[in-house]
Amino acid sequence: MRRRRVRVSAGPSRRRRRREGDEMEVLEEQIWELMALQQREDIEALLGVPLPNIxxxxxxxxxxxxxxxxxxxxxxxxxxxxxxxxxxxxxxxxxxxxxxxxxxxxxxxxxxxxxxxxxxxxxxxxxxxxxxxxxxxxxxxxxxxxxxx
CATH class of the missing domain: 1.20.1270 (Substrate Binding Domain Of Dnak; Chain:A; Domain 2)
Structure with missing residues (x-):
C-alpha cells in the first residue's frame, strides 16, 4: 500500500503572521531608505551643493x-x-x-x-x-x- 502525502495548508493565522512579517520587513526597509535620504539632505545642506554636482x-x-x-x-x-x-x-x-x-x-x-x-x-x-x-x-x-x- 502506498502512503499518500497529506499536505497541511497553513492556516489563516500562520498566513497572517507571514504577511505581517513581510510588511514589517518592507516597513523597515523604507525606514532605512528614509534615514539615508535625510542624511544625504543634511550633507547637501551643509555643503550647499547637491552631492552629484561635486x-x-x-x-x-x-x-x-x-x-x-x-x-x-x-x-x-x-x-x-x-x-x-x-x-x-x-x-x-x-x-x-x-x-x-x-x-x-x-x-x-x-x-x-x-x-x-x-x-x-x-x-x-x-x-x-x-x-x-x-x-x-x-x-x-x-x-x-x-x-x-
Whole structure:
C-alpha cells in the first residue's frame, strides 16, 4: 500500500503572521531608505551643493588633505616629545605649550573655515585651501623632525 502525502495548508493565522512579517520587513526597509535620504539632505545642506554636482576629484582631495593635516599635526606634536631632544624637562614644557596651542588654533581655524567657506566659496576653493594648510603642516612636521634637507 502506498502512503499518500497529506499536505497541511497553513492556516489563516500562520498566513497572517507571514504577511505581517513581510510588511514589517518592507516597513523597515523604507525606514532605512528614509534615514539615508535625510542624511544625504543634511550633507547637501551643509555643503550647499547637491552631492552629484561635486566632482569626484574634490571628494578624493578631502581624504588626502585630511591625511596630510593629521600626519602633519602628529609629526609636529611628536617631535616635541621625541627622545633625541636634549632639553631638560622644564624647557621642554615651556617649548611645548606655545606650539601645542598654535597647532590647536590652526586646526580650529581649518575647521571653522570648512564650516564657513564651504557655502560661501564652494567645495573646490575650500578643498584646495585646506589642502595647502595640510601640506604646510605636513612639511612643518617633517622639518621639526629634521627630515628635510
Amino acid at each position: 566632482p569626484a576629484i574634490i571628494s578624493a582631495l578631502w581624504r588626502i588633505d585630511s591625511l596630510f593635516l593629521n600626519v602633519g599635526i602628529t609629526l609636529i606634536l611628536s617631535s616635541l616629545f621625541s627622545l633625541h631632544r636634549t632639553d631638560p624637562l622644564p624647557h621642554l614644557l615651556s617649548d611645548t605649550a606655545p606650539i601645542f596651542f598654535l597647532v590647536a588654533l590652526g586646526h580650529a581655524a581649518v575647521s571653522v573655515f570648512w564650516l564657513v567657506g564651504m557655502r560661501g566659496l564652494g567645495a573646490p576653493v575650500t578643498t584646495y585651501v585646506s589642502l595647502f594648510v595640510g601640506l604646510g603642516s605636513f612639511f612643518w612636521g617633517l622639518g621639526s623632525w629634521r627630515a628635510l634637507v
